[in-house]
Amino acid sequence: MIMRCVVCGKEYPADEIIYTCNECGSVLEVLMETEVSKKIFEGRKWNMWRYKEFLPVDESKKVSLNEGGTPFIKCNNLSKDLKVDLYVKVEGSNPTGSFKDRGMSVGVTKALEFNVDTVGCASTGNTSASLAAYAARAGLRCIVFLPAGKVALGKLAQAMFHGAQVLSIKDNFDKALEIVTKFALGGYLYLLNSVNPFRLEGQKTIAFEILEELNWESPDHIILPVGNAGNISAIWKGIKEFYESDFIDEKPCMIGIQAEGASPIVEAVKKQKLDIKPVKNPETVATAIRIGSPVNYPKALRAIYESNGTALSVSDEEILKAQRLLAKKEGIGVEPASAASIAGLIKLIDDGYLDHGERVVCVLTGHLLKDPKIAINACKKPLEVEPDFNLLKKIIG
Ligand SMILES: Cc1ncc(COP(=O)(O)O)c(C=O)c1O
Numbered sequence: 001m002i003m004r005c006v007v008c009g010k011e012y013p014a015d016e017i018i019y020t021c022n023e024c025g026s027v028l029e030v031l032m033e034t035e036v037s038k039k040i041f042e043g044r045k046w047n048m049w050r051y052k053e054f055l056p057v058d059e060s061k062k063v064s065l066n067e068g069g070t071p072f073i074k075c076n077n078l079s080k081d082l083k084v085d086l087y088v089k090v091e092g093s094n095p096t097g098s099f100k101d102r103g104m105s106v107g108v109t110k111a112l113e114f115n116v117d118t119v120g121c122a123s124t125g126n127t128s129a130s131l132a133a134y135a136a137r138a139g140l141r142c143i144v145f146l147p148a149g150k151v152a153l154g155k156l157a158q159a160m161f162h163g164a165q166v167l168s169i170k171d172n173f174d175k176a177l178e179i180v181t182k183f184a185l186g187g188y189l190y191l192l193n194s195v196n197p198f199r200l201e202g203q204k205t206i207a208f209e210i211l212e213e214l215n216w217e218s219p220d221h222i223i224l225p226v227g228n229a230g231n232i233s234a235i236w237k238g239i240k241e242f243y244e245s246d247f248i249d250e251k252p253c254m255i256g257i258q259a260e261g262a263s264p265i266v267e268a269v270k271k272q273k274l275d276i277k278p279v280k281n282p283e284t285v286a287t288a289i290r291i292g293s294p295v296n297y298p299k300a301l302r303a304i305y306e307s308n309g310t311a312l313s314v315s316d317e318e319i320l321k322a323q324r325l326l327a328k329k330e331g332i333g334v335e336p337a338s339a340a341s342i343a344g345l346i347k348l349i350d351d352g353y354l355d356h357g358e359r360v361v362c363v364l365t366g367h368l369l370k371d372p373k374i375a376i377n378a379c380k381k382p383l384e385v386e387p388d389f390n391l392l393k394k395i396i397g
């Protein structure tokens with residue numbers, strides 16, 4: 001196993017703590033040689049560790065909460081309305097309610113391998129919630145740097161309750177990431193943001209599960225929200241690994257959705273560029289993707305171009321509308337950032353980008369209860385009524 005810079009190709013030993021290329025400054029990826037038949041997965045437990053041969057840590061020493069194996073659901077009602085074959089991967093069903101758990105399980109296991117005593121991250125919320133839980137399980141100290149006043153309540157509660165040291169930085173996520181990176185490079189903590197290539201190895205199992213659920217057939221498109229751009233990169237890596245292993249014959253187009261107020265990847269794709277112009281003051285109701293300078297942009301842009309995919313921005317209004325639609329039509333509750341994928345799907349259909357009957361998978365990244373305030377604000381206040389049967393009968397009608 002080695003690590004390799006995705007831009008200049010410089011290689012590094014995998015037993016070294018290094019986050020970016022010391023030659024060109026870009027992000028690294030983990031390369032492993034795995035030669036197995038897909039038959040080996042048969043009969044294994046339905047969680048992400050069924051793919052242990054593709055994961056860069058010793059499975060017998062894993063720090064795990066049974067992550068992965070999340071529901072893969074056919075959306076019958078929305079498929080009918082939108083005239084596509086729509087499936088969703090419900091990542092809110094992971095132990096702490098987001099896809100980050102897949103990454104943290106591998107990342108925190110790696111932290112133990114590296115013998116560190118402190119882990120840390122910057123976070124718009126979910127990364128910190130997940131890291132705090134996995135660090136607690138591993139007995140590691142955890143420090144999280146959050147943008148003050150911009151983290152949804154459920155996520156903040158999780159980070160604090162699992163015992164992380166929570167620092168509210170009076171600035172945005174990008175600044176918090178800049179600061180925590182300095183601490184990591186100074187040796188104060190092991191960084192578990194998605195700039196850490198081992199963490200993304202866990203997240204690539206989303207792709208593995210989608211392909212196995214579809215009986216080793218590729219969907220036409222995978223659509224997902226993009227913030228720091230780790231997940232789209234990880235999923236594409238997973239797709240390529242199963243393609244190169246001959247488990248599938250085709251690959252999907254990767255489609256990244258960003259919020260209008262935080263869309264540097266979308267702007268880069270419009271111009272077919274390989275670099276981004278960071279957004280200085282990103283803003284969106286979907287706080288999870290309120291990110292102006294995504295650290296994984298080199299990987300994400302390559303994923304989009306290599307797969308013949310695209311990137312698209314959606315407004316806050318479209319995000320909130322899609323969140324309600326998914327809840328009401330399919331009974332699936334997601335946080336606003338996750339609903340961006342559905343909002344993007346609707347826009348792509350309206351724009352004629354998607355054809356009728358195409359098979360689309362939307363990745364729903366986080367649970368509704370992560371951001372209860374948004375959900376409550378979208379509804380009418382419950383009526384307070386005396387416990388009087390006749391009165392209640394009248395009201396119910
Ligand atoms: C719920 C949710 N959806 C989407 C994203 C975006 O993922 P990524 O940063 O990997 O692009 C995040 C955070 O990163 C998130 O917490």
Ligand SMILES: N[C@@H](CCOP(=O)(O)O)C(=O)O
Pocket residue numbers: 121122123124125126127128192193194195227228230288289
């Ligand atoms: N939405 C993320 C932002 C940080 O992304 P990461 O994947 O680099 O950790 C969060 O939940 O904090």
